[in-house]
Amino acid sequence: MTTAVAFDDRSHDFKASTLVAVWIGFAALAVASFALPESTVPAWMREVPPQWRLGLDTAISNFMKWLVNDATFGLFTFREATRSISDFLNVLLTAATAIFSTGILRGSGSTAVQLAPPLPWVAVVGIMAALGYRFGGIRLALLAGGAFLYLAVFGQWASAMTTLASIAIAVPLGVIGGILFGILGYRVPLARRIMEPVLDLMQTVPIFAYLIPILFLFGFGPVSALIATVIYAMPPMVRVTMTALESVPNEIVEYGTMSGTTRRQMLFKVMLPAARPQLLVGVNQVIMLSLNMVIIASMIGAGGLGYEVLTSLRRLDIGRGLEAGLAIVVLAIALDRLSQAYASRRLTVQGDGQRFAIALLAFTVIIYVLGLIFPAVAIYPASLKLSTAPWWGEAVKWINIHFFDTLDAIKSALLLNVLIPIKRFMVAQTWVLVTAALAFAGWRLGGARLSVLVAALALFIAFNGLWEKAMVSVYLVGISVIVASAIGIPLGILGGLSDRFWRVLEAVIDTLQTLPSFVYLIPVVMLFRVGDFTAMIAIVLYALAPAVRYTAHGIRNVQPTLIEAGTAAGCTPFQLLTKIRLPLATPIILLGINQTVMLALSMLVITALVGTRDLGQEVYIALTKADVGRGLVAGLCVAAIAIIADRLIQTAAKRLAAGQGGRTREP
Amino acid sequence: MTDTALTCRGVWKLYGPDPKGFLANRESWASDTDIKDAGYVTAVVDATLSVSRGEIFVIMGLSGSGKSTLVRCLSRLIEPSAGEVMFAGRDLLKATPKELIELRRHKMGMVFQHFALLPHLTVLDNVAFPLEIQGVPRKERETRAREMTALVGLKGREHNLPQELSGGQQQRVGIARSLATDPDIWFLDEPFSALDPLIRREMQNEFMRLQSVLHKTIVFITHDFDEAIRLADRIAIMRDGRIIQIGTPEELVLSPADDYVAEFTREAPRTKILSARAIVRAKRDGEMITGEISADSKVAEFAKEVEAATGAFAVRDADGELIGVVDRAALMSVLIETAEAS
């Protein structure tokens, strides 16, 4: 069945010709606003004038000022509360940093005296390899040990250990916090009803937007970075905990009751242990998200690898940036595989684990003592360090010498002929017209409720005075999504048709997805410098995976009977693809595009670093100025775009699938 | 066996908008269809039964007939919509949460269809779990758990995890665990239904062996009539939430309350169910008596002996009173009934 058929069932009350006429009308108006001289369109339609705006940014900023300066909980003020949280986290962070990176210090700054050194590098590499061996055998041991060895050999040790120290605090906090909120949501339906939309929003508001209030409340420094990381990494753990507790088999809960457990015993001795496998999947997610935050967190004061990447990127020192970026990737892969192996391994008897822990502790102590005697055991000798930075620098130079003209020509041609015209077109669109078109589309697809929702979100953007910037964002995201789909869907089709190809492809996109979003920027900046074109390529790379994955899944999971029917009817393989597989897979492909849009939007703010002029940049500027209201409002506008796209595409996919008489199952 | 351990009277469980209010207002409805029309699912309807001390009381019914719901009402895992459940001298439905915890810790044990073992604990820790949550010291509870593990034949498996055991072994753990606290009443909800037929038979024998040692008061749920016959002192047959008949296997076979019950009993192994008392005829004057049989012994137990002899056997009850005789012809009629039924 085709798209037209699927949409027709709802349109019988509305003649198809009228529908076409309306859309042609919208298109004509859109072209007119672009083509006619600027003076023909009233200025208030382009950007809502200041006196009509909501003033949300000022309100938020004033509220934050009030919080920090005047708010009090009776016994203590708000400022005292944030300060004690900050002190507490600082203690944790200092302890972890002492273990991994600085050693135990007396005094501070450059006058500090080291009382005891940190963990020797040999010990850390050994511990990781041992954990790898225990969770996943010799291959994982080599992978984990090798990864940390890489960090030592390539001179990333000190930064990596600073990063690891903050991860070592952020992950437990995120996990414990997530479990606690999850339990609350599981037990108290009201709490759950409040938390669900908040979690949804947290996943669509760009991370930068909530860096700002944290920066405002806790100041610049590792503690703020830690808080941001925890807040960013916790939401999936909350969700995982709620579903994990819900899916504990009913009989096990009944057994708990029948053995006379108290509420607390039921939770801690029956339900949480029974939900352990699922909870561990959540832990893996927290680890990966924490690593994803490494670079971003360095914007508000985290040191380590993220800081290295950020400063290198700012100085356009590609070699060093790439080395540090690779180190993050290596760390991410090692921790991901370790935690995945731990989560999926069979349970073993406890006494066994104790013996292992004791052996590991003994090993660490021995190495530590050895390290006091032989410095090479404690600190990787500088003379044996390798660096690829000069090599990368040379490579970039070489590419620039030989290909600069070609690359620049490609870039300029695309910019002049494609990107800039589209950008002009988008920026010329008025909020009046776009809101009307969105409302109409929402109404046709999902009825009055959807129509009101998308129109209200569009008006929210307009009446915060961010219309033009939002249009630039839509242009950048839109074109990136189109390019990503143009690459991802064909790849997905190939992957869906050939098992061998899919195995390779899946390995590649799995790896791509473990990379922190920032890392994508580095090679692109290296080749194309800064600007919209660079941003677009980085977004495409980051957002490609779901388009591929969903397409392959959709092509693969067409009912075998339908394929047989097609074959029996004498379809050629090509006809099978175009007449059966693709049309049936369309709803799922749409969902994949939806995910691509979401990822593209989350990458948007990061690309502000390479000089785009959109909502992302608005957030970024607000961050550098610690302007809470401005940043949050711009962040909410990004979320608004995300929600509009999400609801429209999802509704379309659902209706298409309903037209086919099936349901869309996500991969 | 006159001493009752557990009684329930007029227990209802409805699922729907306001079961308690609906049941309180009984004038407004009469039949099961009225209940359904009012938007309620009937899980248990007006159940009344009493279980004697030391008895194996089996609740039998097809799937969806309300067995699990009823047994959960008896232990108050499910809150009944109406009725009373008398256990340990009090109405269980009026017990406070604290009292309930105490009752469950010391007086009730339960075995589940899918074992419900805690996946993260070893066999020993699973069996010791009910003691652990009562705060029994580690040494003591482990000694007890070892005893129970050995009792169910799992010696040597103490340090395995549940996932390393077969289904039958897992249910043995479930049984050991539910007995660790030495409960007064033992609920088993289809304990053997998830097992293969051969293992199921073995577990039934094991269960009877345990009961001959322990003499527990047992409420045993099954959907398998053969299992019910093999194990039960008395059987309650359920259908659509109602208990339609309660009786010994013999009573059910001899006088089924309706066609539904008769349908179940048709293929039942009569020689193992019927006792001498059920097939006696009056002694004819001057008839030769070849031997003696007690009135309660089952046909299968004396069939060979009677078949080999030419004369009749005197059947005497517990007081030695002659209640009639049994001969080859009587055996034949049992066999013919069995053959006709199947």
Ligand SMILES: Nc1ncnc2c1ncn2[C@@H]1O[C@H](COP(=O)(O)OP(=O)(O)O)[C@@H](O)[C@H]1O
């Ligand atoms: N939570 C519930 N909500 C609605 N109906 C239920 C619920 N639990 C059980 N029932 C219904 O009650 C009836 C009896 O179920 P159950 O006691 O599990 O039967 P059995 O154990 O005999 O198979 C079934 O029709 C079932 O659908």
Ligand SMILES: [Mg+2]
């Ligand atoms: Mg049941």
